[in-house]
Every structure is written in structure tokens, then in C-alpha cells.
Amino acid sequence: MTIEDCKHVALGDKVPTTIRIGDVVIGGGFAVIAGPCAVESETMMLDIAEAVKDGGADMLRGGIFKPRTSPYDFQGLGNEGLQILKKARKTTGLPIVVEILDTRDVAIAEDIDVIQIGSRNMQNFALLKEVGKTRKPILLKRGANATIEEWLCSAEYILAEGNPNVILCERGIRTFETYTRNTLDLGAVAAVKTLTHLPVIVDPSHATGRPELILPMALAAAAAGRCGGTDRPLRRTVWCATVATGPGVADESPGRRHPPGGYGECRAHHRGGGSQRDQAAAGRLVRIARHRPWTPDALGPVSLRVLQGALTAPRPQSTAMPIELSDQ
Amino acid sequence: MTIEDCKHVALGDKVPTTIRIGDVVIGGGFAVIAGPCAVESETMMLDIAEAVKDGGADMLRGGIFKPRTSPYDFQGLGNEGLQILKKARKTTGLPIVVEILDTRDVAIAEDIDVIQIGSRNMQNFALLKEVGKTRKPILLKRGANATIEEWLCSAEYILAEGNPNVILCERGIRTFETYTRNTLDLGAVAAVKTLTHLPVIVDPSHATGRPELILPMALAAAAAGRCGGTDRPLRRTVWCATVATGPGVADESPGRRHPPGGYGECRAHHRGGGSQRDQAAAGRLVRIARHRPWTPDALGPVSLRVLQGALTAPRPQSTAMPIELSDQ
């Protein structure tokens, strides 16, 4: 088995795939997906959705089935969370990205815009086949210890069932380094762009687990994605978009529905984070404005300026709940 | 989240768990599980089952749903394979171990003796919960990049649903070393025995991918499992059993049902193997006789002698198909 055998995934002479989701085109420029780890309550989700929209992100994400290491961590609101997400989509107009864990839940695909296959399920082949039978865009995260070949083979499972809408997402691999949560493998991003026609995006938030590294890694991901190989003329290049998933929101308000500590794991993703101050810094990425139209020459000055602007903007007052939330 | 929070898994004052499966007791001595990677045909499976029985193994394994990296590799015979396995069980009297990949397949638990959750599904939480609702013994393989804590948390998912019959199985972790297929982490075996009351077994075949290393690693696993911690008296020790899963069988006979190359991935597990000669060497482990009763003092001379005997026995003629198969 080699990558060449992945006939649907392999680049060959194929034109780079772009995937249209509402007004957003993945594979066509720099796009930002943002949102909380989990939908925890309607108030929380609508607040964040508003901030994500105001920040200029392109799509909204939020988990309703949460793959938690421990069975005692918050497992997601399920159908109730789905209804909240749909309301947030209606309010903001942003397409929604939702992770599915079980073949029996694929039916909710009707209600959402992008199905996420999480890193732990990258080789859940039954699930891959099932989502391959839909025509929904599938955001396929690389497993934390998956080789490039295994990642592409998992994409092939989906494509072989007839669904051509696969978005690859690098989210960090597991290494000996413990300072960052995982090691973002941008070399794999560039490599994959020489091997396949599929769009590749990057999740700098889960990969690094450190708010202060999200922006540099988002920029680096954009740069890594600019050129896919020696011989490929620029017009055929598939651009990197960036997924920025915010850390969990600390929500201590009484009456909110979720078990105490339910957002704990999300926060634990973010070593050295957790303070309101750090979370606020991370959250600013959401407010990034994007330059359109996107041209090869435009990356540097424009997007850098807005990204830097986002980073150096005055911080919201951390005690004011609405603003605090808006930083997620 | 710490291991201490895994209230069902944590050792505390609990007595080591032993799990009875027919006449076999896992957690009570040295046991061998053997069989081919996948059920490929009735003839093949019955031949191997006979060899496994003759070799003195305690349980028979064989895959009917195969989690393959590539969608074009043999995906298993499904229900047809199940019927073959049941026939093999009837012939040999050995309990059968079968991997399940999908929540929708848990119903076949009625027909088998042990459900295997494979390494790629260790964090398929929907599947863990579903098998937790049965009372079948669950053989839970450690993910190739799972930490000890994550592994135990996955066991907790099963136990928290009410199924106490979990067997942990170390099968090698993914590291930079490429000489062996994975790196068998026997330190984790010994560590886990200080942390939980569950039995731990080891898969030296998939871990090393090299026939010549199966026997030394089986011995090392037995030794690693002998003592679980500083303060625990020996009578409370949970013993290691060893899973020896044979490599795929090269079966070139016309008329056998499986796609060409269907056993390829299995063989690929075994770097440097693949030749009939190497496979035969690996297969000999199956013929290991076991010393009973199992006492602390008995490890060395007796089991070593039989293991060494198995290894130095005259090789079967590699051209004779029945004998060749019996070496699997």
C-alpha cells in the first residue's frame, strides 16, 4: 500500500479541490473556523457565536458529542446542543462544524454544514465509511500519532464511498516534547499538498495548547501552505486555511447547565493558559479581519497587519462577562 | 483527571480481577491466545484452529471485521467469518476472541466469547460505552500512542457502564524506532499492575512484528507481570498472560475466497518476516505447552524449557501446505 494506490486522494493531474460551504470556500484562501470546545449552554454559545462573527471568522464550531479521555468529564449536550448550534447559525449566518463520534449519529448531518471526524476517530473505519455515504463536507483531523500515509488512506475511505468533500486538518502529533500540548507538523502540511488535491487546514489551538503560540502558528501554517511543490504553478496551489478553536470558557455562573468542571479538559488542553488574561489573548484571533480578494502577494502585509492588530489591541476588561466571552 | 479518579479501575484495596472464559482464567496464570489476523476461508481457519489447539493455546482469535489502513485491503468476511469461527470453536473447544469496530455490531457478542477493542478504537468512546452494556469479557488493546492514563480511562468507560470484565492488552507503542514494528512497553505493563486490579496481557507479535522476537518478549512479559509493586504480597499478584497473534497466512491456493493481497497488511506487520521460514518460526509459539499449576517458582525452568523446546523443534517442511498452515 502506498499513497499512489489511493486513487481518489492522489494528486496526479487533478485540479486542487475547493469546497464551498455557504459563502466560504475552503481551499480558496485564508479562512478561520472558531468556537468553543463544547456547547455548554445557550447563553454561552450565543455569546461566543456573536464574538466569533464580530471577529470575522468564517465558520463556527462547537462540540455536542465530546470525546473525553475520562467518562466523568462533560460528554456534551447532544441533541439539545444541536438545537443551540442551529440557533447560533441562524443568528450569525455562519456555517456550523460539528464532530460526530458514532455511526448511529450520522443522520444529524442533515442539520449541520460540516462533519468533523476527530483525531481519535481518524481510523474508526466504520465511521469513515458511513460519512462517506453522505455528501457533506468532512473535516478529517489527523490522528495524533498517524503517519501521513495513514491519514491519506483514511481520507480515501471517505472518497471511495463517493463523498469527494474532504478537508484534511493537521492538529499536532504526539511527541516527547511536553512544553506544547502536541507538536504541530507543518512539514506534513506542505508534504500533503504535494501528494493530494485535497485542501489542508491547520488547528494551531489544539496543536500547541498555548494561547501565545496560536497566532505565530496560524501565520506559519499560511506560509507553509503557499507552495505545494517544485513543479506546481501557483494558480494550482491549494491554500491553507486555519482553524482556530478557542479554549473552553470558564463559566461559573449559577444555573448554567453542565456538570462542575465540565469544561475542564478543554482548559487542560491549554497548558499555561487558563487565566482569563491568557484566554483573552487567545480569543483575539477570532476577531481577525481577512483581506479579500486573496492574492499571492497579499499574505504578508495585510493579513499580518490585521493579525498583529488583533494581538496588540487593548484587552477587554476581564471582569465583564460579555466581553470576556467575546474573547473566546 | 487522574488515575485515582477512575474509581472502578483504580487498585485501592481491591482484589485482583480474574476473568473466567470457559476453562481459561485470565489473571490466573500464563495463557496463550493465538490465531490468524483475519479469517480468510473455512479451510484455512479450521486448519489453523487445529494447530492452535495442538500447540496448547487457550483461546482462538481471528478477525472478521478488519480495521485496515487502506480501504482496498481485505476488510474481513463479516458474518460468513463469524460462522466459520463458530465452527472452529466447536471443533477445538477453544473460546473465540473477535474484534468489533462498530456500535452496530455489538449484537454479535452473543455468539462470541471475548470482544476485542482494537488499538485504533481505544478512544472510540461510543463503542466503549456500548460494549460496557454487555457482560462479555472485553480485551481492550492500548492505543499505539495512548498514555497509561488514557488507557485506564478507556477501561473506566467500560466498567462505568457496568461491565467488570476488562482485560488490558499492551501491544506496542509508536516510537521513532523502525527496526521493530512498534516498541513493546513492558514498563507500562508493570506500572499498570500497580495502578489497577485488572488483568494485563501482552501481544508480542503485533508489538514487535518480527517472528524471532515473539518468544523473548513473551518471556519478558511474563517476568514483568510477576510482581506488581513494592508492598503487594505475591498471592495478590495478577499474572500476565500472553497473546500470541500469528501473522497472516500466505494462501495462494486457487479458489480460496479473499481478494488478492488481502493478507498483505498482516504480513506487512512483520518486517523482515514474510518468508515461509520466518512465519514458521513465529508459528511455533502456538505449540507451547504450559505448566500447571502455575506457581511463582515455576516460571523459570519449566516454562522456559517448553518455550525453548518449541523454538528449537524441527521445522515443518515449508512446502507441505497443511503443516505450513499448522505453524500459524
Added chain:
Amino acid sequence: MTIEDCKHVALGDKVPTTIRIGDVVIGGGFAVIAGPCAVESETMMLDIAEAVKDGGADMLRGGIFKPRTSPYDFQGLGNEGLQILKKARKTTGLPIVVEILDTRDVAIAEDIDVIQIGSRNMQNFALLKEVGKTRKPILLKRGANATIEEWLCSAEYILAEGNPNVILCERGIRTFETYTRNTLDLGAVAAVKTLTHLPVIVDPSHATGRPELILPMALAAAAAGRCGGTDRPLRRTVWCATVATGPGVADESPGRRHPPGGYGECRAHHRGGGSQRDQAAAGRLVRIARHRPWTPDALGPVSLRVLQGALTAPRPQSTAMPIELSDQ
């Protein structure tokens, strides 16, 4: 021991360190270091040096003591190589970077411009102390399995002896991924810039081992280095420079002095490379022109354009030795 204890290395209130080497300022913009793995002969080295100069690189590198995995691989020309390098410096005007392996060789520091401590010697503490007694710039490569903390502690060894001129160089860490030679850890680059005032550079060539990934990773490195932390105003930012070390040159000409296969290991670094065509592609990076002055807004259009130009330029004819060499 924490990074904060590394009093010389820790950022604190310190101004970012810039290191002047001739006309080059490391820590002040985008710089390129290029050259062959090993000095193999005078003709070869002078040819390459000319190409490196023409390509617009800032410094020249070439090994004279080679740390080879095997004792039978070419071990370097030693003093003869040093004389050749000095001649190349005289011809091109470029400062020279040379790796030292042994405390007894530190005396040659007088003759060179930058001492490189290779990845395998990052924790050769005797050597670190010895080069710490000089005042030469030290290019300290991160060990292939060194944590960030260990890397910075090694830098502290040098600084603690009184030599403030340390340049950190990320060159890929060893992971399970085998498609690339190592995994370039740009998250560590960004992280280190929040932790220390030292300049950080990146070696995309040895990290990826694939010619087609050198350019995207050089760009990504530049982007990762643009912003070092949440609170640091841009004027204090330390910029990433990029080390582009070319692969070994295939030199089959009779009469050249080195053992047959002496450049083998270098070529082996570059999986999938090795053909003249691939090597030529890699070598083009050397011809990158750099935009000066370097301003925050200038990254994208200008440097991208020249980098892309370098990549899409017509290839040299692979049979013509002078041009082939100029691609190194």
C-alpha cells in the same frame, strides 16, 4: 530546574540579542546560510561557494569534521578542509560556519566565523563549556530528541562561561513520522522566542530531508518567528533567519579526494531525493535574493516573490557539472 533558572538565557526584560558576523546580523532579519554537508575537495567547495554567493546567501557552511553514524562513512577532511574553506571565504567574502566535535579542536575557532555545535553534541557539556570560553558566535542545534528546556539549558552552559553569542537552531525532532527525515518543530521556535532573548534560526533542509519541502518550511519558519509573544512590541521582536544546508553533492569525478560513497550519509538525509533533479530543486534556494531593509510588512510579497522565483526558475541542465554544482 526550570527555564527561569537559566538566568543568562531567560528573556526577562532583556533586549533581544543580535549577533553581528561581518556584514550579517543574525536576529535582525531574514538571512540564509548555505553550503554542502561536507567539504569534499577544493574544486567542489569553491564551485559551491560561488553558487551560494551568487544565490545571495549570507553565510557559507561546510563540514570538515563529520559526525557520521558509521565509522566507515567519510569523516571529513580536517585541517585540509579548513584551508579550503578559508580560501572559499576569501573568494566570496562570506563568513564561514564550521562544526566542531571535540574539545581539542576548539582552537580552530580563530580561523572561522561561527562554530556550529551539532545536534548530536547538544548535550556534550564538555564541548559546550569549552566553546563558552571563546567569544565566537555559537550556532547551537537542538538535539533531535531534546526538549525545549534541555535546549535552553545547553545554551545556558555556553553563556554561563561568558560567551553571549549563541544562535539557537531548530533542525527537526525525531518522531514516528518517516515520510520526512525529522519533524520540524516550528511551535518550539515560536515558544523559544517567548522564553529567551537569543536569536533562533531554522534548518529546513536537514529537518525535512526533502528538497520540495525546504522552501515552504523556510517561509513557515519566517512566519513563525514574526511575533514572539502576546505583549512584546514588534520592535523588540527577534526575527527568524533560515539556515538552508544543501544536500551532499554527488561527485563522481575521478581524482577527487574522498572515499567512495563518502557523501552517502548526506544524501541519505534526503529521502526521496538523491536524483540530480531533486538536488537541483533543493539547491535553488541558495539563489534567493533577500529584500532589505527588512520591515514587518515586507515579508509576504517581496520575499515570497523571490523565493517563488527561485523555485520556478528553469532548471540547470543536470549534465553540466558547473551548473549542477551551482545548484548546491
Added chain:
Amino acid sequence: MTIEDCKHVALGDKVPTTIRIGDVVIGGGFAVIAGPCAVESETMMLDIAEAVKDGGADMLRGGIFKPRTSPYDFQGLGNEGLQILKKARKTTGLPIVVEILDTRDVAIAEDIDVIQIGSRNMQNFALLKEVGKTRKPILLKRGANATIEEWLCSAEYILAEGNPNVILCERGIRTFETYTRNTLDLGAVAAVKTLTHLPVIVDPSHATGRPELILPMALAAAAAGRCGGTDRPLRRTVWCATVATGPGVADESPGRRHPPGGYGECRAHHRGGGSQRDQAAAGRLVRIARHRPWTPDALGPVSLRVLQGALTAPRPQSTAMPIELSDQ
């Protein structure tokens, strides 16, 4: 470069190498090397040496040049430490094993019995060549991220210089698992025994960093080493010996010579250790008696009994310094 090219290291038809050091034969049975991480004072070293001797160990180890991650950790007593070690050798009659870090220190080989090349220096080729010019036994630790091939190539460096007395030592590789300090790779031990005639020993203490895992891993190492390959008759088998290096000793007595916290790194090796109670448990291994003569059948009952005896012996009172020290 393949292992077959390592003509001195490769097994071929060679008889397994045994190395005689005084009365000890490495490669001929189960041997124990024990001692503190660093020589910290004469009183401390002589106390420990006595305990090591009483415990039945075969050789004494103690560092006088310490390769410390931080320049501010205790760097060893140098020549003063050497004199102390020589006194300890005279008192106990045990051969001494000492690590050398610098080519300039190889001259002390005259005064010691075994030169240790530490894991960080496994690819310090200048040092390898220099010790290869002596005829001293060299204990070559595997680098924490070295492949088997690299390890054997490093041994080849020593043998190629004319010194045939190389002892390979597996001491754990660096992986993502953090529960243990490193991951003891016993599969590599068994693999190496099929590839080379050199003796292989194991350091379960530094590998696991957890006192409670030293004994099970020592046993597992012995088991892994029992059979080196499919075809090799037992009389040719090279047995594993076990290096048990104790953790650093907490020495708070006034007037002892070393900087405060000087033993910190050693202790840090041992996660979850550090308390006197844990250190005492670790230290008991030193008191292991060994069964002689060593025969294939004798491993199990006898050595297990003594090892278990060592582990379940009443703990020393942690407040009594002499006894506490004797547990190191």
C-alpha cells in the same frame, strides 16, 4: 549503511563475546552493577559501596563527571571523586564503572575498571574513537533517541579502533509516555542479541525512573535476554546482566561538599520518588544476592526469590543516616 556493514559488531559466525572484569564476567550470567548517580562525598560513597557489596552486586558505579542538563546542577567531584572511588574499590573489592565525558579525560582509564559512555554521548564520535584506542571495557549506553542501527554503529566506532570490549546498555528511549521517565525497550535488547555478538545489559532504574518498576524490569530484562534468536543453540546465548543504578542520595548533612540541590537531577530522574520511603524501596535492589552457578534453569525460582526477598525486606528506618545511605 546497514548493520551488516558493521563488520566488527555483526554477529555472523562469531562466538558471543564475554568480558572479564576482575571476577565478573559480563555476558556470562546475571550480574548487578549498582551505585549512586554521583560521588558526593567520601562518607556517602563508602557507606553506599558497603551496602552495594553487602547486597551482592558485582560492580560499583558512581559518577565523578556528571552530564547535567543544567550548568547549575552539581557537576561532579572530578579527580577528588576518583580518589574516593578507588578507596571504595579497595574496601569492597568491587570493580568500578565511571562515566567519561571528554576526550581529554580518557587518561583516567588507567585508574578505573569500566569506562561508561553515557546516553548523551552515544554519538560523540571523537570520544568513541578515543576510548576505542584503550583496551578498557566500554559500557556504551544507547542514546535516548537512538535507533538500534545507530547504537550498533557507535559500538563499531569503538571496535574499529581495536578495542573489542564493548558492553551495550539499553537504558530507555524517549517517547510520549510520561508516567515512566523513559520507555525501556526490551524488544531492542532481544533484537540486538540477534544482530551482534556483544553482551547487552539493561538499566531499569534510569529507564523507568520509578523504584517500584526496577525489579519487574530487571526480571523482564533477564527473560528477554535468554534467547537471542531462532536458530542459535543455547550454549551460544549471551545472557543479560542488569545494571541497577540507584537514585541520588539526599544528603543534607552540613559540611558535605557539593552545592545545595546538587543531587537534584538524579532525584528528578525518579518521578514519584524522592521521598525517603520510595528511595529506600529502590535501594533494596542493591542487596540482591545472586545464585551461582548460573544455569538456564536457575533463573526463575532462585533469582526471583532473592529479588522478592530484597523487595519485601523490612525497610530501614528513614531517620538513621547510615542505614538510609545503605539503601542507595
